[in-house]
Amino acid sequence: MPDAAKTVDAKGQSCPMPVLMTAKGIKEIDSGQIMLVEATDNGARSDIPAWTTQTGNELVESQEADGVLRFWIRKK
Amino acid sequence: MSNDDSLDTPDSMTIIAWSGDLDKLWPxxxxxxxxxxxxxxxxxxxxFWGLFPLVKDDVRITGYDAMTKALAGMNAPGFKKAKLSKLNMGGSGAWMMRKVAEKNKLLPPEDLFAICQEMNVNLWPCQMTMDLLGIKPEQMVDGLGEPVGAATALQKMAKSDINLFI
Incomplete structure (x- = not known):
């Protein structure tokens, strides 16, 4: 798993909060840095990849374990 | 290639918020x-009805005559008084929906509205319906754009990749 410069904990949050928290978090890291987003909302499974496609940030890796979805995003 | 990209990544959206119903304010x-x-x-x-949620909570009633006041009375101003479009049941339906939303960590519309303000969403009240219904600018929440008309809304919609009427 890539090293993350920042972690956004959106566990327990419903749509649209995981995406809103991701958008806020990405402003706090530098271009090229990686941010980890953790969410439990099932909508995030498709929403976070949709957000990265829309914003041009790179979804480096994603995985699911123990009901938690994790996304590693590299800021463009 | 660039055409495909522009289709995949819309860069503008306009929503006509016509309804003031709680279950439509959410989307x-x-x-x-x-x-x-x-x-x-x-x-x-x-x-139209989309204006009423934007009236400040401490404004009891809007309107300039018996009929506009009666309309406002049936559409109590402020987010907190928004009704459900169906199964409102005198407000208990709306109350239940808010409880269910809270339990599921869905923010209430007034909080999502505040987030929209922070994120610089253009929030434009319709000048004509404000005049028609007797809703004054000073009765509305802070942070809205200048009231505009249909032509301005259409101009924005013509340039928007996504247009919705809710």
Missing amino acids: TFILASTGAASGMDVTVFFT
Whole structure:
């Protein structure tokens, strides 16, 4: 798993909060840095990849374990 | 290639917020905030019943005569008094929906609206319906854009990749 410069904990949050928290978090890291987003909302499974496609940030890796979805995003 | 990209990544959205119903305010502000979070230029044009939620909570009634006051009375101003479009049951339906939303960590529309304000979503009240219903600018919440008309809304819609009427 890539090293993350920042972690956004959106566990327990419903749509649209995981995406809103991701958008806020990405402003706090530098271009090229990686941010980890953790969410439990099932909508995030498709929403976070949709957000990265829309914003041009790179979804480096994603995985699911123990009901938690994790996304590693590299800021463009 | 560039054409495909522009189709995949819309960069603007306009929502006509016609309804003031609680269960329609949710999609309006969920989509508006998510659009802004995705880098889109988002505009919400509030018209007809959509204006009432924007009236400050401490304004008891709007309107300039018996009929406009009666209309406002049936559409109590402020987000907190928004009704459900169906199964409102004198407000208990709306109350239950808010409880269910809270339990599921879905923010209430007024909080999503505040997030939209923070994210610089254009929040435009409709000048004509404000005049028609007797809603004064000073009776509305802070942070809205200048009231505009149909032509301005259409101009924005003509340039928007996504246009919704809610």
